[in-house]
Amino acid sequence: MDKPSFTFDRRKFLKVAGGGLIVAFVSKDFLSFARESSPQGSPSVPISEVGAWLHIGEDGLVTVYTGKVEVGQNIRTSLSQIVAEELKLPVSSITMIMGDTDLAPYDAGTFGSRTTPQMGTQLRRAAATAREALLEMAAKQWDAPITGVNAENGMIVNSATGQKIGYGALTKGQQILRTISDDVPVIAAKHWKIAGKTVPKVDGRLFISGKHVYTSDMVVPGMLYGKVLRAPSYNAKLVTADISKAKAMPGVTVVRDGDFIGVVAPDVLAAGKALQLIDAQWQEESGQPSTANVFDYLVKNAAGEDGERGSASTKGNVETGLKESDFQLSQTYHINYIAHVPLEPRAALAEWTDGKLTVWTGTQRPFGVQEDLVGVFKLAKQQVRVIVPDTGSGYGGKHSGEAAIEAARLAKVVKKPVKIVWTREEEFTWAYFRPGGVIDVAAGVKNDGTITSWKFVNYNSGTAGMDTQYKTANRQITHLPSKTPLKQGSYRALAATGNVFARESHMTDLARLIKMDPLEFRLKNLDDDRFKTALQAAAKAFGWNGPKAPGHGYGIAGGFEKGGHIATCAEVLVNEDKEVKVLRVTQAFECGAIVNPHQLENQVTGAIVQGLGGALFEKIDFAAGKILNSSLSAYRVPRFSDIPHIEVVLINRKDLPSAGAGEAGIIGIAPAIRNAILDATGIGLTTMPMIPNGTLTT
Amino acid sequence: MHMSKKPDPLKESEAILSGSRRDFLKTSSLLSAMALTPAAVIEAAEHQWDEKFADAAEKIPVTLQVNGVSYSVKVEPRMTLLDLLREQLNLTGSKKGCDRGQCGACTVHVNGVRINSCLSLAVCNEGKKVTTIEGLATGDQLHPMQEAFIKHDGFQCGYCTSGQIMSAVALVKEGRTQSREQISEFMSGNICRCGAYSNIVKAIQEVKNNQA
Numbered sequence: 001m002d003k004p005s006f007t008f009d010r011r012k013f014l015k016v017a018g019g020g021l022i023v024a025f026v027s028k029d030f031l032s033f034a035r036e037s038s039p040q041g042s043p044s045v046p047i048s049e050v051g052a053w054l055h056i057g058e059d060g061l062v063t064v065y066t067g068k069v070e071v072g073q074n075i076r077t078s079l080s081q082i083v084a085e086e087l088k089l090p091v092s093s094i095t096m097i098m099g100d101t102d103l104a105p106y107d108a109g110t111f112g113s114r115t116t117p118q119m120g121t122q123l124r125r126a127a128a129t130a131r132e133a134l135l136e137m138a139a140k141q142w143d144a145p146i147t148g149v150n151a152e153n154g155m156i157v158n159s160a161t162g163q164k165i166g167y168g169a170l171t172k173g174q175q176i177l178r179t180i181s182d183d184v185p186v187i188a189a190k191h192w193k194i195a196g197k198t199v200p201k202v203d204g205r206l207f208i209s210g211k212h213v214y215t216s217d218m219v220v221p222g223m224l225y226g227k228v229l230r231a232p233s234y235n236a237k238l239v240t241a242d243i244s245k246a247k248a249m250p251g252v253t254v255v256r257d258g259d260f261i262g263v264v265a266p267d268v269l270a271a272g273k274a275l276q277l278i279d280a281q282w283q284e285e286s287g288q289p290s291t292a293n294v295f296d297y298l299v300k301n302a303a304g305e306d307g308e309r310g311s312a313s314t315k316g317n318v319e320t321g322l323k324e325s326d327f328q329l330s331q332t333y334h335i336n337y338i339a340h341v342p343l344e345p346r347a348a349l350a351e352w353t354d355g356k357l358t359v360w361t362g363t364q365r366p367f368g369v370q371e372d373l374v375g376v377f378k379l380a381k382q383q384v385r386v387i388v389p390d391t392g393s394g395y396g397g398k399h400s401g402e403a404a405i406e407a408a409r410l411a412k413v414v415k416k417p418v419k420i421v422w423t424r425e426e427e428f429t430w431a432y433f434r435p436g437g438v439i440d441v442a443a444g445v446k447n448d449g450t451i452t453s454w455k456f457v458n459y460n461s462g463t464a465g466m467d468t469q470y471k472t473a474n475r476q477i478t479h480l481p482s483k484t485p486l487k488q489g490s491y492r493a494l495a496a497t498g499n500v501f502a503r504e505s506h507m508t509d510l511a512r513l514i515k516m517d518p519l520e521f522r523l524k525n526l527d528d529d530r531f532k533t534a535l536q537a538a539a540k541a542f543g544w545n546g547p548k549a550p551g552h553g554y555g556i557a558g559g560f561e562k563g564g565h566i567a568t569c570a571e572v573l574v575n576e577d578k579e580v581k582v583l584r585v586t587q588a589f590e591c592g593a594i595v596n597p598h599q600l601e602n603q604v605t606g607a608i609v610q611g612l613g614g615a616l617f618e619k620i621d622f623a624a625g626k627i628l629n630s631s632l633s634a635y636r637v638p639r640f641s642d643i644p645h646i647e648v649v650l651i652n653r654k655d656l657p658s659a660g661a662g663e664a665g666i667i668g669i670a671p672a673i674r675n676a677i678l679d680a681t682g683i684g685l686t687t688m689p690m691i692p693n694g695t696l697t698t
Numbered sequence: 699m700h701m702s703k704k705p706d707p708l709k710e711s712e713a714i715l716s717g718s719r720r721d722f723l724k725t726s727s728l729l730s731a732m733a734l735t736p737a738a739v740i741e742a743a744e745h746q747w748d749e750k751f752a753d754a755a756e757k758i759p760v761t762l763q764v765n766g767v768s769y770s771v772k773v774e775p776r777m778t779l780l781d782l783l784r785e786q787l788n789l790t791g792s793k794k795g796c797d798r799g800q801c802g803a804c805t806v807h808v809n810g811v812r813i814n815s816c817l818s819l820a821v822c823n824e825g826k827k828v829t830t831i832e833g834l835a836t837g838d839q840l841h842p843m844q845e846a847f848i849k850h851d852g853f854q855c856g857y858c859t860s861g862q863i864m865s866a867v868a869l870v871k872e873g874r875t876q877s878r879e880q881i882s883e884f885m886s887g888n889i890c891r892c893g894a895y896s897n898i899v900k901a902i903q904e905v906k907n908n909q910a
Contacts, residue, residue, distance in 0.1 A: 072856065204848045205848070206856075208840070209832070210791020210792070212856060213790065216794070217793075342855075342891065343858050343889065344795070390856070392857030421794070423797065424795065424800075599851070605893060605894075607893070609893025632796050637889060639888075643895045646896055
């Protein structure tokens with residue numbers, strides 16, 4: 001087989017890997033393009049086209065290099081399983097080097113539930129290629145037919161003679177570089193022995209012993225502590241600042257650059273004190289929107305019909321469809337801004353050494369932050385290294401590198417390493433939020449359950465989950481961007497948390513109009529087998545048709561997001577004081593072939609728990625450019641006592657490619673609870689969060 | 699220091715009402731209680747130093763035991779136990795999630811009782827025995843709660859985990875493990891944003907059952 005040799009940045013490879021076997025993933029499309037453009041057969045592949053690589057050393061140990069980062073979703077373990085499976089090695093012989101821009105190939109970021117389907121696939125093929133290469137080398141060495149050698153437990157075995165050789169011994173003294181294409185044979189999921197099983201977290205001991213070093217725990221020689229002066233409100237302008245008292249503190253440096261003022265001190269307490277000693281006058285901006293008028297603001301400032309973008313689909317004519325219906329239902333749903341609340345706040349440690357900037361920080365986009373730093377400091381990429389230690393969560397809220405830039409700015413001035421750790425208040429105020437939104441849904445339904453018209457307009461919060469899988473004869477689905485009073489960005493499942501709430505609430509309301517069971521109504525309007533299977537699995541495990549005591553209500557919801565199908569059933573109890581208690585939740589989840597069942601269950605359960613917050617009580621209160629509930633005592637997040645009995649039903653489709661699972665699990669819980677409250681009380685809530693005070697208000 | 703002064707209640711109240719710390723210290727009958735007040739503070743008062751210099755002199759010696767090791771340190775009065783552990787003793791296993799006693803990530807044991815170390819001043823722990831996550835294992839032998847957290851996968855990102863484990867160990871000792879509801883109620887001071895609550899409860903139940 002023709003194996004082209006590529007001109008990589010060999011120094012980068014060899015510095016990292018030394019001797020042994022290196023397998024790099026380069027996409028097939030690029031391979032063909034590269035071959036065509038280099039008739040001599042030695043095309044050069046820029047590092048940017050390499051997705052992942054792994055290295056098998058002379059000691060037989062495997063190191064995988066990926067730009068993905070670990071934020072609690074446990075891809076460190078699942079990716080190790082995928083590699084171990086193809087290489088027929090125990091998981092313990094795999095080391096994952098993650099999120100280091102010097103060592104790993106470029107990666108756009110850890111988000112979008114993409115690690116399992118994309119990085120997982122690349123690594124699977126890389127490991128399979130490595131396996132095939134080792135088999136070839138052994139066959140050659142023993143002068144045996146390729147069909148007579150097998151990989152088993154880290155060894156290549158000659159089935160005819162019983163000879164064995166370890167992977168490390170095979171590659172000893174060599175520097176072999178292989179590239180892979182899409183058609184390397186991989187082990188089918190139904191034959192999995194390591195992937196597909198529940199393997200405990202590979203680094204688990206580090207976390208239960210307190211030994212894992214998060215960015216915020218890091219200490220390096222000569223390190224100082226930084227803090228940044230924050231404005232009293234958004235859009236405030238610095239008028240004057242008297243930094244003399246802060247400067248006079250022993251060991252303190254004040255860094256001033258326009259409106260940016262930061263302090264650097266020998267310890268955390270001194271840094272805090274120095275910041276307090278700065279006497280700053282600000283001009284605050286008046287007339288900013290507040291929580292009270294945010295929804296009107298979003299609608300009023302939305303792009304006009306001609307400015308629309310992201311329309312998911314238009315089919316037929318929704319007005320005609322309405323005329324054909326027996327019942328019409330028009331409703332507006334309101335989705336509040338909420339916060340991610342990662343338990344580890346933003347943190348960064350920056351160090352300049354001989355013109356090279358190294359920053360350790362918890363971000364989901366190490367290469368994105370690298371680009372940001374390159375831009376801010378006008379450096380070349382090789383001069384910036386971003387390293388992401390396993391981080392105390394992100395949930396889509398750590399795409400950015402604010403703390404990295406701040407720490408680098410301070411470190412540059414004081415010429416010492418500087419660590420910045422945001423306070424909880426800063427994390428609530430100066431990061432970004434899940435977008436708020438207004439959703440107008442107008443639908444028409446016939447007595448036999450046919451949906452004749454479906455018009456769905458999302459203001460501001462986004463397009464994710466906007467589409468409907470249900471059969472609709474006429475539909476018009478639109479997203480209108482708007483001006484946002486709060487900085488907004490990614491969140492787990494993005495706008496799907498709100499859009500699916502609106503859709504699934506509306507679906508149950510339509511069912512009730514025609515006196516049809518909400519599950520039956522959904523199944524009737526679905527051709528999608530995977531969605532139907534999920535609904536039926538959830539309903540069955542839940543006991544959807546079971547008897548209910550007075551005050552109890554059942555609700556159902558379903559959706560599809562990032563390759564995952566989910567269906568959620570919830571039971572609530574509403575007492576005479578109109579207090580709502582969520583008693584139990586059953587969620588079915590299907591995302592193709594399951595790599596690690598227990599960890600998947602954890603992700604799905606965790607998503608439900610987080611979703612409970614946004615469904616029931618999480619809400620950012622703001623006015624006059626200030627976040628009013630920027631603490632964990634004022635912004636309520638789900639705690640132990642909020643958790644209902646949760647049952648997760650995993651549907652394992654070994655015949656389908658593995659999809660990601662970080663996000664889909666969060667989209668069904670809010671509408672399921674909403675529909676259960678409706679079932680118990682007749683009250684159909686249309687705002688997220690639904691019961692911020694714990695009780696229903698009529 | 700003049701400890702032999704006879705108390706004069708009137709002068710005492712004047713000093714308090716006048717709001718002058720320096721005067722208060724000079725005249726107060728509580729001077730006898732000054733044995734517990736750091737010498738540095740008294741020195742500052744007597745010399746009428748203003749705040750800045752008084753602060754600089756105000757490092758207070760504290761001796762306490764952490765994970766069986768005795769430490770004699772000097773700390774600012776405002777320093778929390780959490781900051782003492784993390785910043786001065788380099789025990790970063792206890793985490794800072796909010797620094798306001800609202801998340802529980804900083805949970806440690808003081809004389810066997812679980813507290814939010816961010817709400818305890820270092821100086822208030824004179825002579826006390828502190829246990830942190832680093833002190834649970836015995837060499838390579840993990841504490842049963844740590845084993846249970848691994849077995850039941852009671853963590854995802856791991857940031858709350860130290861606090862969860864310390865809280866859970868104390869909870870079992872408190873006997874508040876009679877039901878899932880009781881466990882949930884009395885663990886409510888520990889937030890897990892990743893939502894590993896169900897597995898944490900299972901871990902606690904396992905440890906409780908194995909004790910029986």
